[in-house]
Amino acid sequence: MKRPARTKPASRVTIRDVAAHAHVNISTVSRALNPEARHLISDEAVVRVIESARAVGYRPNKLASALTSGRSHVVGILLPDIENAVFPPIIRGIEERLAAEGYAALIANAAGSAADRERVLEQMFERQVDGLVVATASRDDQVVRRCILEHVPVVLVNRSEDHRLAPEVVNDDFYSMQMAVDHLVGLGHRKIGHVAGPNNLATGFARSQGFQLAAQRNRIANSHMVEAAEFTRGAGRVACAELLKRYRSITAIVAANDLIALGCYDCLAALGLRCPQDVSIVGHNDIPLVDMVNPPLTTVRIQHREMGRKAAQLLLERFAAPDTKPVRVTLAPELMVRGSTAAPPRGSRQEG
DNA sequence: GAGTGTATGCCCTCTGCTGA
DNA sequence: TCAGCAGAGGGCATACACTC
Structure with missing residues (x-):
């Protein structure tokens, strides 16, 4: 028994409709609409096909195209x-x-x-x-x-x-951390901590390595670090609390990203410390709106x-x-x- | 009759080949 | 040189054959 042919939705315009409208073969339509194959047919045919495609409202079917x-x-x-x-x-x-x-x-x-x-x-x-x-x-x-x-x-x-x-x-995360640490050292900080990102991620790892290198170059302690569990505000707050508990003399923190830096803001507020009067904070990324928080976040802008x-x-x-x-x-x-x-x-x- | 496996048509476009 | 024919491409639905 011959089964009934499936019909396409009435609204769908295909290459066949364009071909019928332009009175050419579908392969001519295909070539006319493909810039790389257009040279194979006459300019007159190209114009006719393009006008027909516009007239019937043709839109190429990328799924079908992908088949071939x-x-x-x-x-x-x-x-x-x-x-x-x-x-x-x-x-x-x-x-x-x-x-x-x-x-x-x-x-x-x-x-x-x-x-x-x-x-x-x-x-x-x-x-x-x-x-x-x-x-x-x-x-x-x-x-x-x-x-x-x-x-x-x-x-x-x-x-x-x-x-x-x-x-x-x-x-260039090494350079980022170098800039952040140099900036803080330039302000007079000698006790700088790092709230690192997760070390299983390249960004977290490279930034913590970069921090250690930059601290060494500036001849300051490079071990004042705590790793945040995630690149999030919540994890930043927890890690910052741990950092300040371990190293209470810290006067500046370099955060592995801006969300962690905002978590550091939360932590300082909870401890009754002020930023930047008591502790300076540098973020990383320059995500939207960090210039509008209080205080506006000093951060490393990434392209x-x-x-x-x-x-x-x-x-x-x-x-x-x-x-x-x-x-x-x-x-x-x-x-x-x-x-x-x-x-x-x-x-x-x-x-x- | 139910379940499974196989064959085929269909979707739409692209492209190799052929002929005018 | 240009245009048209025909087959291919992957996945799905369906028809049909076959087994239990």
């Missing part, structure tokens, strides 16, 4: 925390560059456990993404390994991994939008040449001096 081309023209973006203000500028940079080449972004929050990340990654693969920009990388990252195993082009942004398996775009643009560019290059050696692009940070840093208080608190 093997390219979905969709790029997945994995974020560790979609609520963190660091990421919107990165996403914007990525989208700007991708859109110029006809790609769309599929953004996913891949926070939580390794199983969560695996699930999100699987969804990306199921949607046939052409490649991935990963902002979730840990120093030994399974997502990156999986992408390489599946031959899916991948670029890391903001966070790197230790084995250099994929191209990456990162901030997040440029970071996104570069990452997208590296991915596009990866599409063209998948087997090239992974490169690392390092962007220069900039210190934004605001009201949260000042000269240290005259008297110093007792070491605990």
